[in-house]
Amino acid sequence: xxxxxxxxxxxxxxxxxxxxxxxxxxxxxxxxxxxxxxxxxxxxxxxxxxxxxxxxxxxxxxxxxxxxxxxxxxxxxxxxxxxxxxxxxxxxxxxxxxxxxxxxxxxxxxxxxxxxxxxxxxxxxxxxxxxxxxxxxxxxxxxxxxxxxxxxxxxxxxxxxxxxxxxxxxxxxxxxxxxxxxxxxxxxxxxxxxxxxxxxxxxxxxxxxxxxxxxxxxxxxxxxxxxxxxxxxxxxxxxxxxxxxxxxxxxxxxxxxxxxxxxxxxxxxxxxxxxxxxxxxxxxxxxxxxxxxxxxxxxxxxxxxxxxxxxxxxxxxxxxxxxxxxxxxxxxxxxxxxxxxxxxxxxxxxxxxxxxxxxxxxxxxxxxxxxxxxxxxxxxxxxxxxxxxxxxxxxxxxxxxxxxxxxxxxxxxxxxxxxxxxxxxxxxxxxxxxxxxxxxxxxxxxxxxxxxxxxxxxxxxxxxxxxxxxxxxxxxxxxxxxxxxxxxxxxxxxxxxxxxxxxxxxxxxxxxxxxxxxxxxxxxxxxxxxxxxxxxxxxxxxxxxxxxxxxxxxxxxxxxxxxxxxxxxxxxxxxxxxxxxxxxxxxxxxxxxxxxxxxxxxxxxxxxxxxxxxxxxxxxxxxxxxxxxxxxxxxxxxxxxxxxxxxxxxxxxxxxxxxxxxxxxxxxx
Ligand code: SF4
Numbered sequence: 001x002x003x004x005x006x007x008x009x010x011x012x013x014x015x016x017x018x019x020x021x022x023x024x025x026x027x028x029x030x031x032x033x034x035x036x037x038x039x040x041x042x043x044x045x046x047x048x049x050x051x052x053x054x055x056x057x058x059x060x061x062x063x064x065x066x067x068x069x070x071x072x073x074x075x076x077x078x079x080x081x082x083x084x085x086x087x088x089x090x091x092x093x094x095x096x097x098x099x100x101x102x103x104x105x106x107x108x109x110x111x112x113x114x115x116x117x118x119x120x121x122x123x124x125x126x127x128x129x130x131x132x133x134x135x136x137x138x139x140x141x142x143x144x145x146x147x148x149x150x151x152x153x154x155x156x157x158x159x160x161x162x163x164x165x166x167x168x169x170x171x172x173x174x175x176x177x178x179x180x181x182x183x184x185x186x187x188x189x190x191x192x193x194x195x196x197x198x199x200x201x202x203x204x205x206x207x208x209x210x211x212x213x214x215x216x217x218x219x220x221x222x223x224x225x226x227x228x229x230x231x232x233x234x235x236x237x238x239x240x241x242x243x244x245x246x247x248x249x250x251x252x253x254x255x256x257x258x259x260x261x262x263x264x265x266x267x268x269x270x271x272x273x274x275x276x277x278x279x280x281x282x283x284x285x286x287x288x289x290x291x292x293x294x295x296x297x298x299x300x301x302x303x304x305x306x307x308x309x310x311x312x313x314x315x316x317x318x319x320x321x322x323x324x325x326x327x328x329x330x331x332x333x334x335x336x337x338x339x340x341x342x343x344x345x346x347x348x349x350x351x352x353x354x355x356x357x358x359x360x361x362x363x364x365x366x367x368x369x370x371x372x373x374x375x376x377x378x379x380x381x382x383x384x385x386x387x388x389x390x391x392x393x394x395x396x397x398x399x400x401x402x403x404x405x406x407x408x409x410x411x412x413x414x415x416x417x418x419x420x421x422x423x424x425x426x427x428x429x430x431x432x433x434x435x436x437x438x439x440x441x442x443x444x445x446x447x448x449x450x451x452x453x454x455x456x457x458x459x460x461x462x463x464x465x466x467x468x469x470x471x472x473x474x475x476x477x478x479x480x481x482x483x484x485x486x487x488x489x490x491x492x493x494x495x496x497x498x499x500x501x502x503x504x505x506x507x508x509x510x511x512x513x514x515x516x517x518x519x520x521x522x523x524x525x526x527x528x529x530x531x532x533x534x535x536x537x538x539x540x541x542x543x544x545x546x547x548x549x550x551x552x553x554x555x556x557x558x559x560x561x562x563x564x565x566x567x568x569x570x571x572x573x574x575x576x577x578x579x580x581x582x583x584x585x586x587x588x589x590x591x592x593x594x595x596x597x598x599x600x601x602x603x604x605x606x607x608x609x610x611x612x613x614x615x616x617x618x619x620x621x622x623x624x625x626x627x628x629x630x631x632x633x634x635x636x637x638x639x640x641x642x643x644x645x646x647x648x649x650x651x652x653x654x655x656x657x658x659x660x661x662x663x664x665x666x667x668x669x
Contacts, residue, residue: 017079223254423455
């Protein structure tokens with residue numbers, strides 16, 4: 001569906017001006033000079049048309065020359081523009097035409113604008129504040145301004161008006177306000193309210209042209225119904241700019257085009273509802289051309305789009321074009337664009353990396369996209385790949401941010417508040433707090449390292465992206481923890497680093513989750529502090545003794561049965577074996593001797609020598625290493641009885657009453 005706004009295109013004032021000049025052209029004789037003072041209307045194509053028909057566009061500086069020509073007998077006709085001219089200029093032209101019959105002035109000022117000039121003349125004086133709501137550089141506003149006597153103010157919008165009027169103290173002397181004829185209606189309404197707020201007896205003249213109002217209202221209605229709005233008009237046309245603003249705010253997409261050649265085929269779908277509106281200076285022929293082109297496109301969109309891709313490689317400044325790499329030198333590459341001229345991309349429009357060789361980036365035959373940045377018959381077509389890449393890369397960054405994608409990046413430099421990382425050619429800032437590096441650590445250590453980051457914030461207006469390394473670390477840790485808790489089971493073995501030590505145990509990193517090895521689980525021997533067995537940073541093997549998924553607590557074991565001294569003893573010795581033992585303690589009833597690390601045996605006083613002794617220390621002392629026979633082993637109580645005497649020659653053994661092995665064990669208890 002394509003709908004054209006009823007009031008699109010030439011308004012009454014513009015039509016009047018164009019009809020005037022076209023009738024002059026029709027009756028133009030050889031040698032006649034017809035000029036417009038500035039652009040007759042704000043439409044480049046129409047001004048080109050006038051030029052092609054011999055109409056010259058002149059500025060105020062040329063008037064004296066034209067007057068001289070007229071005085072020499074030439075027929076000079078000067079047509080003033082639809083937006084009106086300044087009072088002084090008007091007076092000067094009047095005096096020229098009064099004094100020279102061949103100097104004619106044709107006033108093509110729109111009657112609506114002339115009416116505003118009259119309002120200003122009649123209502124401004126030295127005491128009153130005269131407000132014009134409009135663009136200060138617009139020819140219409142400049143012409144209105146030239147008629148203001150006394151205190152005048154030009155405000156572009158309600159914001160500027162509020163700022164200006166709130167600073168004035170003598171408003172009671174009178175306030176008058178008019179609007180540029182093409183002012184946006186909603187903005188004008190706001191301005192009226194502001195004026196009334198500050199001055200109850202202000203004179204407000206509704207000078208917005210009714211055609212403008214209608215056109216804006218239609219654009220609003222149409223853009224709400226359509227997916228795509230095409231706004232046709234010159235880029236310096238104020239009323240077209242306002243239509244475009246309205247369409248942008250209400251349609252899904254809006255494009256400001258000047259002719260059918262600007263239609264963005266690639267951004268319009270066959271199913272889109274299309275609306276067309278046009279500024280007051282847009283000739284009907286251009287509107288009809290756009291409409292016709294759009295109808296054809298919508299009828300056979302696919303073919304036309306393909307054709308436009310292939311053939312209509314439109315080369316104009318700002319166009320994105322495709323080209324095939326034809327040659328590569330140290331400082332530029334040349335592209336075949338499928339048109340007469342070759343495209344050239346200089347090195348600085350390809351990459352910022354001065355080290356890289358262009359021949360490493362491209363090969364002959366590569367197809368690449370580039371933007372036309374200049375075009376001339378002399379220099380050919382100058383292109384930029386960087387601009388296209390920047391846009392594409394930025395779009396990727398926005399997509400990463402929207403999708404929460406984790407991306408690979410390289411840290412390029414450290415700054416005062418963080419680090420800069422390069423992601424797909426875009427510099428992303430990672431604040432220090434999001435680097436995962438401790439407060440007192442040097443961020444410079446990250447430079448040239450590869451990191452995984454997430455884009456956490458986008459500032460579209462400034463094309464700035466904020467990244468976080470910490471967010472990735474946090475997520476990875478969370479995933480690790482979830483996987484751990486989903487699979488953990490008692491007895492599972494892990495190898496992990498000791499992260500910290502407390503008086504009651506050591507915490508071991510099992511991969512995102514810390515488990516505790518209680519002090520009693522560290523050693524079979526009695527220890528006073530875990531540091532007697534492990535140190536922070538040690539990698540140790542542990543196993544899961546128990547865990548609580550809810551409380552996220554896990555108890556680990558470190559000592560194993562293999563290391564259990566009793567088991568070690570049992571694996572090495574049995575009753576009646578002889579062991580080399582070390583005396584580790586002496587009591588009144590005997591001596592304790594270490595058999596293996598962690599297992600001591602008792603040598604009863606009666607089993608130390610082959611004669612009766614009253615004092616153990618007489619025969620043996622701590623530190624002595626002696627051979628002893630294992631005479632009894634109590635598995636249940638994990639007690640061992642030893643005898644030196646049993647190894648002495650039988651004949652030397654004194655006939656004493658020695659206790660049996662079981663009795664010796666009982667003594668030890
Ligand atoms: S938009 Fe209105 S004021 Fe401006 S030239 Fe057209 S008719 Fe005149």
